[in-house]
Amino acid sequence: MNQFRKIEFGIVTGIFLLLLFSVLYPSLIYNVFELQDIYGTKFVRYHQVFDYYIHFLLPIMGQMAMTYVSFLLVNFVIVPEFLEKERWIGGVLLLLPLVVLYFLIAIVCNSYYNGYLFGVYDTVRGAHMHFVKSAFITTVFSSLTYVVYYFLKKAFYEMLYTRFNTDMAFRQMMTEIFWASSLFVVLFCLSFGDSRDMALMILFFGPSQIAVFFILRYRVFPAFMEMHHNKTLLIRDIAIAIIGCNVLMALITRALGHRDGQWFAAIGLIGVWISVMLVTPLCWFLSRSRKKHQQTVVTLKKALGRSAADLDFLRSQINPHFLFNALNTLYGTALQEEAARTSEGIQKLGDMMRFMLHDNHQEKIPLDKEVAYLQNYIALQRLRVLSSPDILIEVNIDESQCQHEIAPMLLIPFVENAFKHGISLRHRSRIVISLSCTAEQIFFDVYNSVHPRPENDPEREGMGIGLNNVKERLALLYPQLHELSIRQTATEFFIHLTIDVNK
DSSP states (O other), X not given: OHHHHHHHHHHHHHHHHHHHHHHHHHHHHSOHHHHHHHHOHHHHHTXXXXXXXXXXXXXXXXXXXXXXXXXXXXXXXXXXXIITTTOHXXXXXXXXXXXXXXXXXXXXXXXXXXXXXXXXXXXXXXXHHXXXXXXXXXXXXXXXXXXXXXXXXXXXXXXXXXXXXXXXXHHHHHHHHHHHHHHHHHHHHHTTTSOHHHHHHHHHHHHHHHHHHHHIIIIIHHHIIIIIOOHHHHHHHHHHHHHHHHHHHHHHHHHHHTOOHHHHHHHHHHHHHHIIIIIHHHHHHHHHHHHHHHHHHHHHHHHHHHHHHHHXXXXXXXXXXXXXHHHHHHHHHHHHSOHHHHHHHHHHHHHHHHHHHTGGGSSOEEHHHHHHHHHHHHHHHHHHHTTOTTEEEEEEEOOTTOOOEEOTTSSHHHHHHHHHHHOOSSSOEEEEEEEEEOSSEEEEEEEEEOOOOOTTOTTTTTTTXXXXXXXHHHHHHSTTSEEEEEEEOSSEEEEEEEEEOOX
């Protein structure tokens, strides 16, 4: 929050300095007589004496300075230190005098800035009443504006600030919104001390073109590139966005500037021309660049995910723990009988090593190779628990329609997890593995019993690491093309995986 307040302070101070500059720079480039002619027309019309510094520069600067100081006091002192901490009495005792002072300064500034009204009203009292009413409206409007700003800021911080720091796509969008809005604010502030026409033009072109930019950038073009690919719909959506934004903003600007229909039509047409010739091509270029960048990132993630998964898998499978278990099993078998089963076990272990050293590094392999690895792994595990009648292992594999290719090592982590956490030499255990296919899909189910693990078991805290790894690989390799369901109770664990391989 402190970092957020520093940014907030910098933005508000920057706006204040820009407004000061826009008000002061005319006095640097014009002489006093030209300034009298530019800003004193209303005073001359009503036969009042006009002084540029007394009736324009100082009132404007005074009102801006009071608004800036009031915002700093309310936003960084009164609200966070008193009202948010429910120190109501102290907060109200500080807030009320500040509001009254703001109101009084607004009266004084209005009485000088709109001093020509002494020539409009028949009595001085009438002009004074106008100044009071105008200052009251300014005070109420400023207060309500701050209240709206405060709740919008609070909502952004509570709901979006964390996402801003974690979601790179959202962060990019918010950064673009910030820079576009900053450009608009800078231009509007610089035109503040210039003509009313210039301010109205910037007030129109800024929001209208920003709205067109972001609607096309984050709605229209992504929908075309990722969803419908229909050029007719694309042209329709572009036309609706451009015409809608420019016409709506032209109506708002016309109402604020009290202009006629010709001015409205002219500014609307210019806005549409800018949207078509400048904003739309820019959005299309940025959207294409973003799409290519996303595709590159996804490709790199897939490659990195495969490499990381391969390394994790090799670490989990080709490690002393696994090899020692396998060799001890083979050694025990050799002592009990002649070499037939021992040689079979060694052959299966060799096939598994061959798979991990060769096929494992390919992008995709025939599904029957993955299944062969699974069967070798299960066969070795059967040898390990063969002497335990309370351990039931069922394998139901139907390869009749499984002429598919699949990314290697997508299925084995589920089986490995089942044997790692589903086998107990002291409790009744069960593992059921099923695989079947259709012309377009692969269906894979693994069920295992679950047993309490000892407190000193090193695997106790590591359960699920392999599953998290394979979830990430599925998300990268088969986005929107797989369905993984995991159900777990205190005594059972079940996964169901469906992969669409022909889409």
